[in-house]
Amino acid sequence: MASVEYERVGKSFGAVKVMEDISFTISDQKFVVLLGPSGCGKTTLLRMTAGLETISDGEIRIGGKLMNKVHPRDRDIAMVFQNYALYPTLKVFDNIAFSLQVRRQSKEEIKKQVDWAADLLNLTPYLDRYPKELSGGQRQRVAMGRALVRHPQVFLFDEPLSNLDAKLRGQMRYEIRRLHDRLQTTTIYVTHDQIEAMTMADEIVVMRDGEIEQIGTPEEIYDRPANCFVADFIGSPSINFLQGDIQNVAGTPAFHTGSMVLPLPTETVVRTGQKVTCGLRPVDVAVGREGPVKAEVILVESTGAESHLLLAIDGQEIRAVAQGRFRAKPGDTCALSIDPATLHLFDASSEQRIN
């Protein structure tokens, strides 16, 4: 087990710089998720950690040791790939045992380790099969078993669940997290799925275009997104953005857009007249029949447990989530109430958080 430190890490492919000045530290035993849209550099950063890509600038340290020039096999890491990358010509047992066989461990030791991993991952009945004879979820578990038997200092996961169907993904998510709680091995997990990030991570690193946008616990990222991008990326359904400005209403600042005026907590540091983008999570919009703000219903989608509503206020569309069944037809009028404490205010030009 070890910490992983990134110091001013950069990556160029030829003349193209894809990443610059990435610096952060992953503490020992933490489960850290690198989250971002496709092409944000999260997989590249993971591959540099694994030693599969060269590090153009800066330093990566695992357990305090500089890794820049260290061969992947000597980094004491294990990686699970998005497409599993199982060895198709070897049986499940040999797939899992491969790293131990290469390191010339004794047959008894190999068998002990493989049995342990197979037992942990419910793979014991499949040890004698070839990868092609397994289902997607089983293949995924073999890939994890291959990583487990090494007892590495750091686990690297590269979007390991993205090829599974939704139900299996939910189950594997839980299994991976439980495994981490049991083994306490430092884990770096790359995904573009914010649900995976929110449910599994001790800490999330949100990335965009080769830069880090925010680092924090899932709660911090959700409750206090650092900018519009993070606010938009986290949360489902995604956050509403309302363009408006700050007005002074009876000595207290208020967010104003169209006919809507939302008073802000007095301690909010804003300038009167400042152009702002107001982020409002759908779950923070309370929908009822009576209330201060009127809205028109455009669409109601029921997920069973809750209802997702698309509403219109002064020509701006807003999403809201109501618990249970919300009976309304398109064209009906409903009322909204919004707790000012749940508003996220971002500067309209820099898109950075201001409250």
Added chain:
Amino acid sequence: MVLTPAQRLLRAIAAWAVVLLFAFPIYYWITVSLKLGRDIFAIPPKIFNFEASAKSYEEVFGISLGFEQGIAVLPGGGDFYMAPRLMDSIVIAVCSTALAVVIATLAAYALSRMRFRGQHHFVFWILSTRMMPPVAVAIPMFFIYKDFGLLDTYSGVVLVHALMNMPLAVLLLKSFFDDIPKEIDEAALIDGASRFLVFRKLVLPMAMGGIAATAVLCFIFSWTEFLFALTLTQTGLKTVPVVSSTFVTSTGTAWGNMAALGTAAMLPAFVFILLVQKNLVRGLTLGSVKQ
């Protein structure tokens, strides 16, 4: 799509027609090898109702099949006895195929997996060696071979056939290696394997289909190659395509013997393809990665 019985019948007839169209010349060639001289040019052609004789085979292979044995002499004074020539062809085709495939497999893996400066130029250079027409290099090769003592030797012809096959084999195999996900190599490297171990234990078994296909192509090329086999050999060895031409002489053509040799020459190629065909089946990579 569900076909009606009439459509199925029509499809079967079309398929058989194509098969017969391609198979007929081979069948006819075999009948020529079994016919006596007068039947070969009979009009109308005797396709089924001819008197079968093994005379041509006896002469070509110097064996008696129940007829009176006598090594005949070609009208031009040459030799009918071709069994050693068939052996020459087999040795040269097998050795040159093995040499080309072994080297090309290693080269193709390196080109598929490793990155180095000027790689694209290097691949193009490999291909460009095939752009020069063989006839343009045949004469210089003759002099080079003469100086190096390679003329009229197995190693000489093996070398030139392997060299001729190499560019195509490298490019073909590279595309097969490119199809094998590189994550498998990366996973194995992280697992602690060396490059060579990854190649030998994981990638090579997955590429067997491609290697078999390449080997078939190399073998057929060497088996049928004429120009270099003619210019770089004298009396010590000769391949089947070269000696086939000796049946055409100033005083006549020994069609029956030529057909007998041609028919016999089909067999080794046929056997070779049978041997490797089980590897030609794709799908060895199935189950490795989620497509």
